[in-house]
Amino acid sequence: MPQTGRSGCPINLTLEQLGDRWSLIVIRDVMFGNRRTYGDLLAQSEEGIASNILADRLKRLTASGLLTRRADPSHRQKGIYSLTEASIQLVPLLAQMGAWGRRHTRPSKELSVRAELLEKGGAPLWNAFMDELRHLHLNARQPTRSVFRELQAAYEKALARR
Amino acid sequence: MPQTGRSGCPINLTLEQLGDRWSLIVIRDVMFGNRRTYGDLLAQSEEGIASNILADRLKRLTASGLLTRRADPSHRQKGIYSLTEASIQLVPLLAQMGAWGRRHTRPSKELSVRAELLEKGGAPLWNAFMDELRHLHLNARQPTRSVFRELQAAYEKALARR
DNA sequence: AGTTTGTGCTTGCAGTATGCAAGCGGTCGC
DNA sequence: GCGACCGCTTGCATACTGCAAGCACAAACT
Numbered sequence: 001m002p003q004t005g006r007s008g009c010p011i012n013l014t015l016e017q018l019g020d021r022w023s024l025i026v027i028r029d030v031m032f033g034n035r036r037t038y039g040d041l042l043a044q045s046e047e048g049i050a051s052n053i054l055a056d057r058l059k060r061l062t063a064s065g066l067l068t069r070r071a072d073p074s075h076r077q078k079g080i081y082s083l084t085e086a087s088i089q090l091v092p093l094l095a096q097m098g099a100w101g102r103r104h105t106r107p108s109k110e111l112s113v114r115a116e117l118l119e120k121g122g123a124p125l126w127n128a129f130m131d132e133l134r135h136l137h138l139n140a141r142q143p144t145r146s147v148f149r150e151l152q153a154a155y156e157k158a159l160a161r162r
Numbered sequence: 163m164p165q166t167g168r169s170g171c172p173i174n175l176t177l178e179q180l181g182d183r184w185s186l187i188v189i190r191d192v193m194f195g196n197r198r199t200y201g202d203l204l205a206q207s208e209e210g211i212a213s214n215i216l217a218d219r220l221k222r223l224t225a226s227g228l229l230t231r232r233a234d235p236s237h238r239q240k241g242i243y244s245l246t247e248a249s250i251q252l253v254p255l256l257a258q259m260g261a262w263g264r265r266h267t268r269p270s271k272e273l274s275v276r277a278e279l280l281e282k283g284g285a286p287l288w289n290a291f292m293d294e295l296r297h298l299h300l301n302a303r304q305p306t307r308s309v310f311r312e313l314q315a316a317y318e319k320a321l322a323r324r
Numbered sequence: 325a326g327t328t329t330g331t332g333c334t335t336g337c338a339g340t341a342t343g344c345a346a347g348c349g350g351t352c353g354c
Numbered sequence: 355g356c357g358a359c360c361g362c363t364t365g366c367a368t369a370c371t372g373c374a375a376g377c378a379c380a381a382a383c384t
Contacts, residue, residue, distance in 0.1 A: 006209035007270075008272075009208060009209075009269060009274075010259070010277045011186065012209055013263050013267035014259050014266075015183060015187065017267065019182065020370085021177060021178075024173065024181070025173070038333075039330090046169035047169045047171075047174055048168060049372095050371070050373070050374090051373095051374090052335080053370090053371065053372075055333055055334080056370095075330095075331080076379085077332060077380055078331070079332085086266045089262060089266065093255065093258040093259055093262055096255040097172070097173050097176050098172045098176075100252060101171075101173055101176035102172045103251065105172060106170070106175070107172040107175055108170025111170045112172050115173070183342080199360090200361055201360065204361090212344065213362070213363085214343080214344095214362085214364080216362090217362055218341095237352075239359090240360070240361080
């Protein structure tokens with residue numbers, strides 16, 4: 001959706017940038033699923049995103065500074081997508097969205113596990129996760145703790161318990 | 163947008179319900195602007211929402227349990243819209259959205275004031291605000307503190323300083 | 325070197341959503 | 355009774371979504 005600047009309210013301006021069905025889903029998959037190529041994002045999409053929508057969103061998110069794309073040294077066609085500081089700072093928003101969704105929609109148990117941990121962990125956990133994302137995506141220093149691994153382990157444990 | 167249940171992820175399910183350009187704007191206006199009728203929402207919309215979109219969203223949000231509508235005793239045509247517990251619990255999400263928007267978009271100063279206060283106040287302030295919204299919309303007991311009034315006063319002060 | 329498979333999109337088309345502005349039927353105020 | 359108000363609804367053009375086939379290029383295989 002084009003950014004029309006219909007008002008200067010920060011909520012409105014955020015929605016003009018991210019208030020569509022798919023942008024936050026793409027960011028979620030890069031962030032939590034560590035899917036960094038077009039092919040990964042398309043093939044592993046839980047929601048079955050269409051190829052034209054994915055291509056369009058990657059282009060838009062890159063143009064608006066929420067993703068960056070660099071060439072994959074091992075394959076001339078592939079791009080590796082990375083989060084930026086701006087998209088990393090969406091962690092608290094996504095955490096709250098997951099928390100609300102756990103309570104007010106009918107999520108699956110396995111896919112809710114990350115949301116539950118993020119809600120329980122609160123801002124300290126979000127900050128630790130953001131530090132780790134800065135390492136993974138922006139070449140910052142590696143933190144000692146891997147929130148990413150904790151979230152993934154909890155997800156796999158929930159899968160195994162099924 | 164129809165709720166298609168493309169995956170059981172709580173983020174996805176939330177976006178299926180609220181991931182459009184306008185639903186959260188309508189909820190924001192009911193919540194922060196205390197606009198409770200169709201005419202108020204339409205006439206006072208900062209973003210200039212179209213009448214058919216407003217009518218559609220009010221109908222949908224009512225159908226999905228995020229708003230309720232009751233007849234206005236003083237006017238047979240008017241409906242009074244109220245938040246539900248589910249929409250009141252969107253306060254943390256909207257607060258995080260406002261916080262992100264303050265940092266990463268170009269908001270106006272005046273319209274950012276509420277977002278700034280909510281970010282500073284954190285969860286204690288959000289909880290106080292939610293209690294007050296329960297009073298205003300759900301007939302719960304009136305809290306001693308009016309976050310609503312504090313937010314409004316700060317907004318008017320910023321307007322006057324302009 | 326030629327062929328096959330993989331890659332990242334692009335395209336065609338139908339259905340749905342948005343946005344502008346006029347219009348409609350009912351209610352209220354004078 | 356008339357005019358203004360009210361809450362939508364409608365007509366129409368444009369934009370978005372979704373499905374599935376297709377395209378140009380790169381890599382792997384023979």
